[in-house]
Amino acid sequence: MALASPPSLSQDKAGNALPPIAQELSQLDWLNRETVAERPVSYWDASPLRAAAMVRPRTTEEVSMVLDACSRLGQSVILHGGRTNCVDSSRAAVDQVILSLEKMDRIVEIDPVGGIAVVEAGVILQALQEELRGHGLFLPLDIGARGSCTIGGNIATNAGGVNVLRYGMMRNLILGLEVVLADGTVLSSMNRMLKNNSGYDLKQLFIGTEGTLGVITKAVVRLEPVIARTGTILLAVPGFDGVTALLQSARRMLGSALQAFELMWGSYYDALTGPDGHSPPMERGSPYYVLVETALPASDETMLDDFLTSALEDGLVTDGVVAQSEAQRARIWKVRDDFDAILRSGDTYLFDVSLPIAHMHDYVDRVRDACHAVLPDAIVHVFGHIGDGNLHLFVTPRPGGTASKTDRKAVDECVYAPLGRYGGAISAEHGIGREKRDYLPISRTDAEIDLMRRMKRLLDPDLILNPGLVVKT
DSSP states (O other): OOSSSSOOOOEEEEEEEEEEHHHTTTTEEEEEEEHHHHHSSSSSOOOOOOOSSOOSSSSSHHHHHHHHHHHHHHHHEEEEESSSSSSSSSOTTTTOOEEOTTTOOOOOEETTTTTTEEEEETOBHHHHHHHHHHEEEEEEOTTTTTTTOBBBHHTTOOOTTTTHHHHHHHGGGGGEEEEETTTEEEEEOOOOSSSOSOOOOOOTTTTTTTTTOOOEEEEEEEEOOOSEEEEEEEEESHHHHHHHHHHHHHHHHHGEEEEEEEEEHHHHHHHHHSTTTTOSSSSSSSSSEEEEEEOOOTTTTSSHHHHHHHHHTTTSSSSSEEEOHHHHHHHHHHHHOOOHHHHSSSSOOEEEEEEGGGGHHHHHHHHHHHHHHOOTEEEEEEEGGGGGEEEEEESSSSSEEEEHHHHHHHHHHHTTTTHHHHTSSOOOOSSOTTTTTGGGTTSHHHHHHHHHHHHHHHTTTTTTTTTTTTSSO
């Protein structure tokens, strides 16, 4: 049942308001509303975080205690990982409790023989990457927010990133999960085997469902051996037909070694390599730039050179830069990853969509035309993991100025509405949160959305877990 009214608040010894659950579970680590307000809502929203209180459990048992009490008291709870989400999932109401997994940050086990790691949900992605490096292993997931995002958040949003072509989404990297349900029940499904067809694969209920069905507390993740040698090239491409032909050539010539195929529209590259941006790795002004990265066998010294030579001979590219060192590789990726120059140009909205590659050029043109029709000065910058059909768009509705709520709604319509004609998705890897919830019918049928609602009510009948996220209930 839905909450009829917010629970009443008590006070701690200092006179700060605390919800009754904090009084009942006083042995846990609680932050009052004043301390919570010292934190920003998220990476994207610097406004003070509002909530009745925040609890920071250290164990699965403590998470279970919190949710059991929340269920009994009718207390809704907002879940926090690294707060790097892009879809308004971290914001809480003043009567809600935030459950942060930040204290559950242990790397429990690394098993080189089994090729797995067991980690708690609050482990920072980069911390795990660095620890694994000493074992000659790595977790294939890599995203720009690696220094802040958590493994639990990566699982809850089914994170993608730059290596999806070779390794798949986060879903492909998870063997087992431990989850606490809304009533405090601990569901331990910590499978360690690649093959396990023993009944329903229950972990799939919680991967990508944004904490609306349960709280992920621990995971078994798949690992890979450290890549012997990485090859990275940046290519200038004169037309979109050349981009798609280049992708086909990369798949054919590089095969399973192809790790990333990133596309930057020329305006995005030029904006990030301008006077206040990064030093350009190659000349500006091309319509498109493609970043190709490969995981090359140590024995193969010519694969990447042969690919570049073929692309030049076929007229698919006009110029190319091959990274000769890790520093050069980092410089190329910095242009792709570090978009602060765009964010400094004024209030800017970030979008994450996917659609068939063949329709991308037409789609981007439609979005630009639609934005300019309602906001003539709007600037649209585009890049994406084109090999897996994912585009990211930055829209600055009023360069140098402040955007309004009306501007946001107008831009949302410009970006999402055209996706229907191409069979596209309103979210490729960032999730739905609150921000995209009203646009879900563009990508999902009524029957699918109805089933999502029924699943939510089955596993969270009192609607206390991340209420308002993903689907309207």
